Amino acid sequence: MSDDILNDVFSKAITGKPLIKDRDVLRADYTPQRLLFRQEEIKAIGEGLSPLLKGAKASNLFLYGKPGTGKTAVATHVLKRLKEHVTKQHAEIALGYANTKSSREYTALVQLGSAIGLELPATGLASGDLFVKILAHINERGINTVFVLDEIDELVKNHGDKILYEMTRANSRLNKGSLSLIGISNDLNFKEFLGPRVLSSLSEEEIVFPAYTVEELCGILKDRVKAGFNENTVKEAAINLCAAMSGSERGDARRAVDLLRVAGDVAERDSASFVDEKHVRVAEKKIEQDTASEALHSLTIHEKLTVYSIMLSDKGSTGDVFAKYTGFCVKIGIEPLTQRRVGMIISALDTLGLISAPVISHGRYGRTKKISLAISPSIVRSAFKEDSTTAALV
Template structure:
């Protein structure tokens, strides 16, 4: 008799055959007691924020580093420990965390801050006010409650892009908020994956935002291996992950600028694949399968999530690879004509190209053309087949794929 595949998997769960004992440890939100290879960075950020425990306002702080280098983890750990100590005093400290990338609008970002300050929908409606009025209400709440706030904006580079000029204005207002506050204080901690972020800012914002800075360097392959070993001890049963699988996982993540989050994700997916196969160990082949699955999933999910005009632009880059912004705009207009869509302005399209570039689906390269100045040329970073396969079932796009 052929064994039912559903019953086989359900029986395995019921009989407790699992090689993973704590899945939470393999999730990126998990906060370990000890953050390896980040002692100096932890000391620097703690020293920067120490004044708040002495009832003084700390300097604004900018934290830099590539994705997966432990920036958010370290900042969250320090804030948690400050909060625990602050609760023993009567000094009203409030720690607020928000991620610019998770908010689609500047208004939404400011409302998210307001909710953490305790403002109701009546005091701060989810839409309808001018940005300046929202900001005024935030400051009023800080002043009335005499809050001393440490306000963390993760992926702060996205805030400057939400509505470029308004976003930068809000950044400026945040960095200078203390000049308007008679009671309470506001310290801004910006976390950025983009090391060139400052170059795009108003000089006034730079001077007031980066009063102090902390730079997180990439992890080496050996450091990634130690981080993984630490997680393996907590997440898996003993002797379940092969040394060769561990080495491969660290090496793969090491190639991608030492990304610890990527390494831990890879280990988690490999563990799940091994478990589904009812394997007693996580082996090299599970790591390789996990890597392939994650790449495909990431690209396909990203492509599907784009609105129509971004998709048209991606197709235009695919068809006109290695061409300048102007040439891609011509290709995009032609595609709009084919599917009877009104094209957007060249300015908006240029903005969209930059946004898509930040997601890693396309890459732009500045080319120097002598007396003709400079131009930016774009190309896909993923295969054309992935784009065609993902878009082929979309009725609007099938004629142009």
């Protein structure tokens, strides 16, 4: 019986009409040749880095914006173009990148070393010692260096701001060469996690990436359809629905492109001649479940307890959520965070799309947050049952 099913699946794959002609173009991490609706941000980053072409230090840049607003794509695009001009100028410039959500602090420093041609041990040294070696190499070679720290808020939240402080003070310890940072953060409140000494030494330029409008998302999707799908295989209504679903709340281009890609997969599996709205709706349900489950698994224990507290909160107020959270901390034997820190976690969970926390105005009685779960409770329960720490609570 299983062989019959597989024969049917494989036969459809061979004989079905292909809708997608270039799957890479539909990947969330694909950087297109032209970046629509981000000319101002491209110009601002380019201006901040342009002193490098004259042998001078570039500005520290911090890029803020919700997920899917083009921060990493724009930074990558500008650095690629900068590298082309560096080659023409024969300038001594090094460009490095690390995603600090998926990398430890130590790994990020090893990647910085690699960018300047310095091989560092994968383990065995203190982070401070690694950084001393990096600075010595920059100074010896006179290299003007730009290092991108993607999701820099995760680095600070997980490891503190000590290494960031060292990086911001690096130029005062260099006789030749320089080190400039491009920090990328989804958290608009990221700087609240930094101590006063880091804030005073940053001297950064901030560039805020606004959420894409529905109309802008339509333009981005049409560009991807032209490059990634065969002609006349995606209905206009399907594009509009992908844009509306992704733009109404978060203006997230990454989610819009994911919806389009998964809808294309659904349509191909159905042996459909084109992608239409019903395929997009099926894709939305699948993505919501997969994305939410992955995000829940990646949360810290305090973030998980906050999500669970929100799910069980009747009032949906910060006070009620915090009371439930502290109760769960006591139950599993860990020290609770302060209410202020839990408030920051709530903001971060809202940015991730796991919860909804709009501010409600009560006129002269002030404003409060109305906090609620933005995903199915069954997804939360399923994810938390797989975690030995939270399984006992579910």
